[in-house]
Structures are given as structure tokens and as C-alpha cells.
Amino acid sequence: MEALETLQGQLGTLRELHTIVRTMKSLSSASIRQYEQAAEALAGYATTVELGLQAVLRDVAVPAVAIPPPTMPVGAIVFGSDHGLCGRFNEAIVDHALSQLETPSRCRWLAVGARAADGLADRGQVCEACLEMPGSAARITRTVQALLERVDAWEQQGVQRIVLFHHRRSGAELAGAVTLSLLPVDLHRYSRTEAPAWPSRRLPGFRMAPGVLLRRLVGQLLFVSLFRACAESLASEHASRRSAMQAAQRNLDERLDTLTQELRRARQALITAELLEVVGGFEVIAGAAQRPGPGGNAQGI
DSSP states (O other): OHHHHHHHHHHHHHHHHHHHHHHHHHHHHHHHHHHHHHHHHHHHHHHHHHHHHHHHTTTSOOOOOOOOOTTSOEEEEEEOOSSOOSTTHHHHHHHHHHHHOSOGGGOEEEEESHHHHHHHHHTTOOEEEEEOOOSSGGGHHHHHHHHHHHHHHHHHTTOOEEEEEEEEOOTTSOOEEEEEEEESOOGGGGSTTTSOOOSSSSOOOOOSOHHHHHHHHHHHHHHHHHHHHHHHHHHHHHHHHHHHHHHHHHHHHHHHHHHHHHHHHHHHHHHHHHHHHHHHHHHHHHHHHHSBOTTSSBOOO
8 A cells, every 4th residue: 555655646746747847848949939039030130230331331441350469368258048957058058168269268258147157167267257148038138238348348458359159059950059259340241342232222321420330330230249149049048948858758758657557557456455355354254154063053154
């Protein structure tokens, strides 16, 4: 009886876990689409910014890209997660970042997501700051604004090169780590010689001073890059979590089937034992009734 109650308790616990895992998988699926839509919605704005740069650089000389000396520190921004249950999501992006930098010890690290900061710390790299990953698409802008403030502070302190490391999904495939150079911005691809043909016959005009407009457009280009990296990382995080939940659900399904069979066998064994006790008791009573009594006659039941 105790073994039967133990199996029933284990089965109940597994069913509760199965419900939780199924719910988390559904939430991750919904979140993936939310962040993918945020990145897709940004595409139109990104095109507008790039066309603006192309228009300004028709009349402005492209600034020369300064090549930072090897001794200068590099700003590294790593997008991870604040929560677990997403496989090797954080370990993979930290390992990728360290493998892409020649001298990680000279880098100035900024982590977005506590798990990424912990992964860097485990590998001997100290983050100057750790920002929380946004919990919804509506909060991405706030995180990006905080990142832009950090980028501006780094520039004022002489950091000339900043690199982003984040995950990106490719279709239905799981996340893959990518590297993006945030600074310095290569404006040559928007110049008259390298930019694609203007999409219409009417060339744009502007009234703002070209230098001021160029700086503002570059700032918006940085915003677009950081926003896209954050949205793609969040979509990848939930894709990894959904994959982990699918594996957990399969394991739970197998364990539930095993325990259900064990419970059925235990119940059958208990029923069989009770029936044998009843049959054994009846045989004892029947045998006692057939034995002759004191007067030589068989006892009745």
C-alpha cells in the first residue's frame, strides 16, 4: 500500500511539472513571434535612416574611418539572458565573444542579462555594468537608450571600437552567435560611389546643416543596430528555451508512461494479493468445516 501511495504521489508531481513545461513552451512560442515582429517593424525605419545617410553624403565628404591602435581598449557588449532554462544560450555567446577578441583582458565589458555577466565572470572577465534584458518588446527602447548612454560615455573616454555579440535565429533553426561592429561606423557604403541607386527620380533635399544632420543620422543608425541586436537576442533566447522545454516534455512523457505502467502493475498486484487472501481464508474455513467434530460428524459452515 505504501508503494502504491508513493507511485501516486510521484505521478501527481510529474503531471504538475508537465503542465508547467507545456505552459512555458507556449509562452516561449508567443514571445518568439513578439520579438521577431519588433525586429521586422524596425526594418522600414532602418531603410529610412540609411536613405537619409545616402542623401546627406551626396553633398558631404565621407569622414575618414580612424583605425584604433592595438593598445586601445575595445568596448564589448554581450547580449545574454536574465533567466535560465535555455540550454547553453549564455555559455555559447560568452565563448563566442572571447574567441572573437584578440586580447579579452583589455576589453571593457558590458553585459545585457545577468547570466551573461556571470558567464564572463566565470571566465575571468569583469563587466563594468550589467543591464537587464527587457521583459517585452515595448521595453526594448528603454534598454537601447541605456546602452546608447554607455556607448557615449565610452566614446568620451577614448574608446573608438565597440563590438556587439548576440544570438540570431535563421528561419526555423536555433540561435547562432554573431558579431557586429557598432563603432566605428563605415559610412563609405552610403557614399555616392558605393550606395545603390536612389529609389526614385526625385532627389531629396534638407535644410539642416549637413554636419549636424549626419551626426543625428549616425546616432539613429546606432539605435537601429542596438535595437535589432536586442530583439534578435530575445527571440533566440525564447527559441532556445522552447527547444529545452520540448526536450523536457518528451522526457516527462516517457517518465509518465513508465510510472503509469508501474502504478497499474502495483494496483494489479495489490488486487491479486487481496483475492489470494480471500481465497486462502475461504479454503481455511472450508477445511475446518470438513473436519469431523467431537461426535464424529463433519462441522457445518
